[in-house]
Every structure is written in C-alpha cells, then in structure tokens.
Amino acid sequence: MRKYLLPENGAFYKANLHCHSTVSDGRWTPEEIKERYMEKGYSVVAYTDHNIMYPHNGLCDESFVALNGVEFGVNNIVDGKPKNKFRKNCDLCMIALSSENIFQPCWNKEENVPASWDAAAAKIMDKHLAMCSFDESRPSFKMRYDPSVINAMIDEGRNCGFFVTHNHPTWSREEYSDYIKYENMHAMEIYNNDSASIGHDEHNAKIYDEQLKAGKRLYCIATDDNHNKPEKPDSFGGFTMIKAERLEYSTITDALLKGNFYASEGPIIESLYFEDGKVYISTAPAQAIFITKPGKNVAVKKAEENFIDNACFEIEDDDIYFFITVVGEDGKKGYTNAYFTEDLFGVLNISI
Numbered sequence: 001m002r003k004y005l006l007p008e009n010g011a012f013y014k015a016n017l018h019c020h021s022t023v024s025d026g027r028w029t030p031e032e033i034k035e036r037y038m039e040k041g042y043s044v045v046a047y048t049d050h051n052i053m054y055p056h057n058g059l060c061d062e063s064f065v066a067l068n069g070v071e072f073g074v075n076n077i078v079d080g081k082p083k084n085k086f087r088k089n090c091d092l093c094m095i096a097l098s099s100e101n102i103f104q105p106c107w108n109k110e111e112n113v114p115a116s117w118d119a120a121a122a123k124i125m126d127k128h129l130a131m132c133s134f135d136e137s138r139p140s141f142k143m144r145y146d147p148s149v150i151n152a153m154i155d156e157g158r159n160c161g162f163f164v165t166h167n168h169p170t171w172s173r174e175e176y177s178d179y180i181k182y183e184n185m186h187a188m189e190i191y192n193n194d195s196a197s198i199g200h201d202e203h204n205a206k207i208y209d210e211q212l213k214a215g216k217r218l219y220c221i222a223t224d225d226n227h228n229k230p231e232k233p234d235s236f237g238g239f240t241m242i243k244a245e246r247l248e249y250s251t252i253t254d255a256l257l258k259g260n261f262y263a264s265e266g267p268i269i270e271s272l273y274f275e276d277g278k279v280y281i282s283t284a285p286a287q288a289i290f291i292t293k294p295g296k297n298v299a300v301k302k303a304e305e306n307f308i309d310n311a312c313f314e315i316e317d318d319d320i321y322f323f324i325t326v327v328g329e330d331g332k333k334g335y336t337n338a339y340f341t342e343d344l345f346g347v348l349n350i351s352i
C-alpha cells in the first residue's frame with residue numbers, strides 16, 4: 001500500500017519560517033518583507049522578531065500568510081565574559097499555531113526587558129514590547145542559558161500553543177553535550193542563511209542525525225533568519241516548502257505540526273512516498289540524491305550524464321529512521337524530514 005510521506009493532494013507553499021523586521025533589529029518593515037518575499041514566490045513568512053511577539057494578522061490575504069512568532073535567545077555571558085571561555089547561545093523561534101494566539105510566551109514580568117546587545121535596536125524594541133499582549137495568568141519566566149531553563153522555555157512555548165524550533169546550532173557554537181539535552185523541539189534548522197552568509201558552515205545534517213540517533217523525533221527546516229542589513233544580504237537562501245490543502249493560517253500551521261514539508265537551499269522535491277519496502281522521491285533536476293540511515297552506509301544515486309530527477313531506496317524495518325538529501329545542479333542541498341520505520345512498517349509487523 002502506498003503511503004504518502006508528503007501529501008498527495010494540495011499545493012506546495014514556499015515559506016521563510018524565521019525573519020527579523022523593523023519591529024526588532026531587521027531593516028525591512030513587515031510590509032516590505034511581505035512584498036519582497038511575494039515577488040520571489042513565497043506565500044508564507046513567520047515574523048520572529050527578537051523577544052517581541054507582535055501580531056501581523058493584517059498582512060494576511062488570499063495569497064499570503066503572515067505567521068506570528070518570536071525568537072528568544074539566551075547565552076552563557078556572565079558579567080561581560082563567557083562562562084567556560086567560549087561564548088555559546090541557544091536561540092529558539094516560537095510560531096503561534098493559531099492567528100488568534102497573540103500572547104507573548106515566556107514573559108519575564110519583573111524585568112520586561114528586550115535584548116540589549118544593540119542600544120539602537122533596544123530602543124525600537126522597547127517601543128514595540130510595550131505594545132505586546134501578555135497572558136497575566138502565566139507564571140513569570142526568567143530565561144537563562146541552562147538546559148533545564150531552555151527545556152522549560154520549550155515546554156512553555158508548546159503549552160501556550162506554539163511551534164518551537166531550535167535555531168542555527170553552528171552559529172550558536174553549541175556542542176553535542178549541550179544540544180543533546182534539549183527535549184521536545186518541534187524542529188531544528190538544518191540550514192540558516194543569515195549564519196551561512198557570514199561564513200559559518202550552517203549545514204546541520206550531522207547535528208540533525210545526532211538528534212535522531214539520540215531517540216528524538218523532530219523535523220528539519222531551512223530558513224533565512226534575515227535582517228537585511230545592506231552590507232550583509234541574507235534573504236532568499238533557505239526556505240521550507242509546506243504542502244497543504246489551501247493557503248490559510250490554520251492549514252499552514254497544521255501542516256507544520258504534521259511534518260508535511262521539506263527544507264531546502266534550492267533543490268525542489270516534487271513527491272515522496274513509501275510503497276512495498278521502498279521509498280520513492282521525485283525532484284527537479286539534481287546532481288545526486290542520497291539517503292541517510294543510522295549505522296549504515298549512505299546510499300547514493302548520482303547523475304551519470306546530465307542530471308537525475310528521481311530515486312528509489314530500499315527501506316528495512318531495522319533502519320529505524322531515514323532522511324533523504326537532494327544535491328541540486330548548483331550543489332545546493334534540500335532535505336526531507338526524517339521518517340521512522342516503526343510508523344511505516346507498524347501495521348505489517350503485527351504478529352498473528
């Protein structure tokens with residue numbers, strides 16, 4: 001029986017799930033971001049300004065969905081110096097699953113301060129923070145760089161109805177011993193264009209694989225994290241293709257929760273399904289398509305002449321999970337989410 005890993009019906013909507021506008025330290029206004037992303041074929045942008053959950057429902061129309069969100073970051077700087085010599089960060093985006101959810105999660109009632117790394121940005125953010133809505137019934141929330149606090153932030157985000165993502169682990173300079181402690185993320189950034197634009201190798205397939213090997217279930221997304229400073233172009237490099245029945249706030253967030261999307265820096269995936277012990281993928285023209293499985297050699301299908309546009313790989317139930325990487329004609333990569341064999345073979349394994 002054929003099982004569609006990306007839904008058979010519906011349409012793909014191009015999304016940037018991490019961005020910064022003039023509500024915090026970005027240079028483009030929310031309206032400019034909408035206009036410029038729509039020009040490039042995007043239908044969805046998640047506005048995730050630093051520390052400020054500022055609703056943009058007025059930007060939604062029949063051809064564009066503005067998802068409301070916020071990015072929180074904590075680091076190990078104490079009294080101006082990093083603890084244990086090297087600076088580390090942990091940054092999370094929280095995207096509201098409902099357009100009606102306009103309350104900022106993880107509110108520190110006592111301090112109520114925006115990020116202070118940039119005095120000019122802090123001033124702008126102060127103004128917008130004053131316009132946020134807060135749920136008085138939630139406990140006050142002090143954020144700091146500590147795995148138990150970060151896990152509490154993730155839980156608070158989820159409890160308050162947000163899709164929670166782990167951002168740019170390479171830029172954050174975290175190590176395995178740090179990020180492996182994080183639990184219950186919905187997704188991680190397998191690619192972040194802002195980080196890559198300043199020279200970090202923010203291709204995080206290895207970290208994604210490590211998280212999966214440790215038994216975590218999470219999706220992967222590619223984002224821009226754009227700030228649009230003139231000296232550092234960082235838009236239109238990482239995107240997530242979301243497949244949904246139609247373009248509405250709730251159908252898009254429902255597709256996020258179900259994992260009906262793939263992540264890319266360029267390559268296009270057209271279809272993905274599992275049938276009789278094999279996974280089938282079709283793509284736009286590509287150099288190579290390969291599959292990653294834990295504890296096994298990577299299987300590759302490479303273009304012998306010009307390009308390939310499909311591949312088929314055997315899946316065995318002891319593979320535990322797999323994800324597929326597509327290398328485009330220009331060498332850029334696209335990634336499927338991970339799929340788990342217990343889901344694919346579950347019915348077949350019932351003993352009789």
Ligand SMILES: [Zn+2]
Pocket residue numbers: 018019020071225
């Ligand atoms: Zn960011």
